[in-house]
Amino acid sequence: MKFALFHGCNIPARVAQYANATEAVCDRLGIELVEIADFNCCGYPARNTDDRAFVLSAAKNLALAEKAGLDLLVMCKCCYGSLKKAEYVLHQNQDLKADINRFLAKESLQYQNGIQVNHLLSVLYHAVGIDRLKGAISKTYSGLQIAVSYGCHALRPSNVTGFDDPVSPRIFDELVEITGAFSVDWTRKLDCCGAPLTGINDRLAMDMAQKKIASARESGAHFICTACPYTHLQFDVVQTRLATNPENGEPLAAILYPQLLGLCLGIDQKALGISENLIDLSGINSFFMAE
Amino acid sequence: MDPVTSSPANLVTRLIMELDACTHCGSCSLNCSAAMVFEAAGNEYILPSEKMAFLKNLASGKKLDDRQTRAIQEGVYLCTNCDRCTVRCPSGIRLKDLWYSVREQLLAGGPPLAHVLTPYSFARGLMIRETVPVDEYTRPIETAKQALAGRFVDLMNPDIPIPLNVQTKEGSQPAIRDNTYAHCFSCQSCTTVCPVVGNYDNPEQVVGLMPHQIMCCLGLGLIEMAAGAQMIWDCLTCYKCQENCPQQVEVCDVLYRLKNSAVESIER
Numbered sequence: 001m002k003f004a005l006f007h008g009c010n011i012p013a014r015v016a017q018y019a020n021a022t023e024a025v026c027d028r029l030g031i032e033l034v035e036i037a038d039f040n041c042c043g044y045p046a047r048n049t050d051d052r053a054f055v056l057s058a059a060k061n062l063a064l065a066e067k068a069g070l071d072l073l074v075m076c077k078c079c080y081g082s083l084k085k086a087e088y089v090l091h092q093n094q095d096l097k098a099d100i101n102r103f104l105a106k107e108s109l110q111y112q113n114g115i116q117v118n119h120l121l122s123v124l125y126h127a128v129g130i131d132r133l134k135g136a137i138s139k140t141y142s143g144l145q146i147a148v149s150y151g152c153h154a155l156r157p158s159n160v161t162g163f164d165d166p167v168s169p170r171i172f173d174e175l176v177e178i179t180g181a182f183s184v185d186w187t188r189k190l191d192c193c194g195a196p197l198t199g200i201n202d203r204l205a206m207d208m209a210q211k212k213i214a215s216a217r218e219s220g221a222h223f224i225c226t227a228c229p230y231t232h233l234q235f236d237v238v239q240t241r242l243a244t245n246p247e248n249g250e251p252l253a254a255i256l257y258p259q260l261l262g263l264c265l266g267i268d269q270k271a272l273g274i275s276e277n278l279i280d281l282s283g284i285n286s287f288f289m290a291e
Numbered sequence: 292m293d294p295v296t297s298s299p300a301n302l303v304t305r306l307i308m309e310l311d312a313c314t315h316c317g318s319c320s321l322n323c324s325a326a327m328v329f330e331a332a333g334n335e336y337i338l339p340s341e342k343m344a345f346l347k348n349l350a351s352g353k354k355l356d357d358r359q360t361r362a363i364q365e366g367v368y369l370c371t372n373c374d375r376c377t378v379r380c381p382s383g384i385r386l387k388d389l390w391y392s393v394r395e396q397l398l399a400g401g402p403p404l405a406h407v408l409t410p411y412s413f414a415r416g417l418m419i420r421e422t423v424p425v426d427e428y429t430r431p432i433e434t435a436k437q438a439l440a441g442r443f444v445d446l447m448n449p450d451i452p453i454p455l456n457v458q459t460k461e462g463s464q465p466a467i468r469d470n471t472y473a474h475c476f477s478c479q480s481c482t483t484v485c486p487v488v489g490n491y492d493n494p495e496q497v498v499g500l501m502p503h504q505i506m507c508c509l510g511l512g513l514i515e516m517a518a519g520a521q522m523i524w525d526c527l528t529c530y531k532c533q534e535n536c537p538q539q540v541e542v543c544d545v546l547y548r549l550k551n552s553a554v555e556s557i558e559r
Contacts, residue, residue, distance in 0.1 A: 008373075009324050009371035009372065009373035010373075010413075012373060012374065012375070012378075013372060013373050013374040013387075013414075014414075014417070037322075040323070040324045040325070040326055040327055041324040041325055041327070041328070041371045041373070043327075044410060045371060045409050045410035045411045045413070046328055046331075046369075046409070046411075047409075047528075047547055048408065048409035048410070048547065048550045048551070048554075049405055049406055049409050049550065049551060049554045050328070050331060050332060050551065050554070051547070051548070051551050052331050053327065053328045053330075053331035053332055056327045056328075056330060056331045057325075057327040057328060057331075060327050078410075103330055152527070152528070152529040152530060152531075153528075153530075155530075155534075156529065156530035156531065156533065156534045157530050157533050157534055157541075157543070157544075158534060166534050191486060191529070192486055192527045192529040192531075194527070195413065196410055196527050196528050196529075197525070197527055198412075198413050198416040198417060199410070199412030199413045199414070199415045199416025199417065199420075200407070200408050200409070200410075200412050200416070200432065200524065201432075201524070201525055202416055202420060204487065204490060204525060204527075205416070207490050208486060208490070208527065230413070233417060237417055238417070241421070
């Protein structure tokens with residue numbers, strides 16, 4: 001099993017532990033990850049102002065993966081949504097595709113829709129499979145309650161992203177439950193984390209994060225589980241800022257999915273970057289049953 | 292050298308030394324995450340090596356005209372803050388720190404910049420917000436919003452009749468090229484599920500027009516009114532509206548197109 005790993009821009013600069021944990025988990029599961037140095041921005045931040053710049057950025061990445069003959073493994077939900085959207089738009093609009101391919105030809109690239117864009121969670125769920133994952137787990141949590149944050153740009157628009165059922169998704173819950181943890185039902189599970197407006201309308205972005213955190217806490221969750229650097233930064237960096245106001249309550253730590261799974265695979269805490277999250281999550285170790 | 296605790300004189304000295312250390316080898320630009328945005332937008336200042344060449348000139352006292360100010364301001368902002376330029380620089384220049392400081396100076400002195408209202412601002416919100424005075428932080432956001440709102444306040448004046456015979460040139464507005472809004476039957480599902488609308492007791496005052504009202508405006512040909520509403524910039528792009536629309540109106544995508552056309556209109 002071999003994929004081109006798409007890092008995006010946020011992960012290398014601000015959430016390096018997500019890539020490290022993903023690589024450690026994939027290594028353990030026998031998934032080969034290939035680095036393509038020429039990958040660039042997925043196009044997501046350009047969408048507000050310049051649709052063509054967005055499609056061109058996304059298409060270059062798709063064309064690079066196609067040239068390497070590899071399907072993509074994407075860690076960021078926003079990169080995933082952006083690449084899926086570009087794929088969709090290029091399929092619908094053949095004139096745009098021809099225009100984009102003229103640009104790409106300058107770099108000896110072309111996009112012909114020859115590869116598949118996958119999120120990390122989809123690869124683990126569909127390509128590896130629940131049974132194989134269960135077989136690889138060496139220890140499980142007991143009494144741990146997790147609130148999974150699905151991520152808007154993976155779930156919706158579902159006709160474009162094809163990630164899971166947009167109303168009643170299961171992938172993330174099932175992936176969490178193989179670790180022995182319980183995936184709690186919480187009202188804001190499918191809602192926005194606020195990240196798209198951080199830096200634009202910070203008040204609104206913080207309101208969104210705060211409402212999700214409160215909802216997760218109410219459901220009895222011990223941690224929020226994320227699989228997107230934007231969501232992670234909202235629940236880690238932005239939440240730290242929110243926590244300076246005592247009215248917002250105690251912080252609820254976020255854990256990246258490959259960190260949660262990695263611990264059960266017996267991977268070293270350091271390799272998973274457990275101490276690199278801003279909000280301390282060392283308490284998770286108390287949920288492992290004494291051997 | 293710590294940007295907060297070090298002496299400003301030392302910081303400036305280091306900055307000048309870094310500008311001088313740049314050999315214009317182009318490694319940064321070859322690895323730039325925003326290189327394709329340069330291809331599409333044609334602004335060479337998006338490429339880090341060209342920003343460096345420009346900053347060298349600026350530091351040596353060169354005066355800028357309006358066109359250059361605008362181009363460099365945009366070039367410095369259209370950066371995804373992936374830090375690859377810094378990682379790849381063979382001279383060890385901390386380009387990312389340069390961008391952060393120059394960006395704030397250019398925002399303070401330059402014209403309204405629409406790109407402030409895009410996720411390019413994410414790193415600014417995450418890392419810069421706490422380090423600069425509140426008004427310096429919010430001013431570029433507010434001036435961009437005002438410029439992009441255009442004549443919205445006048446158009447919304449209840450004493451002025453709404454013109455229902457608006458003439459629009461076919462294909463001239465990106466927002467009307469795709470007309471899924473024409474299927475809207477005003478059930479308001481989009482507005483009901485919108486987390487932005489739901490965040491306020493008085494959403495109409497805060498966001499100007501709610502999603503279903505924007506679809507309605509477009510149906511009536513009132514594109515300028517729709518593109519001036521605060522709602523389009525407060526949209527979280529969570530796509531709940533679009534997912535829940537019983538008529539398959541591409542609500543969120545229509546808002547994206549309105550944002551694109553509002554930006555085009557202030558750039559013209």
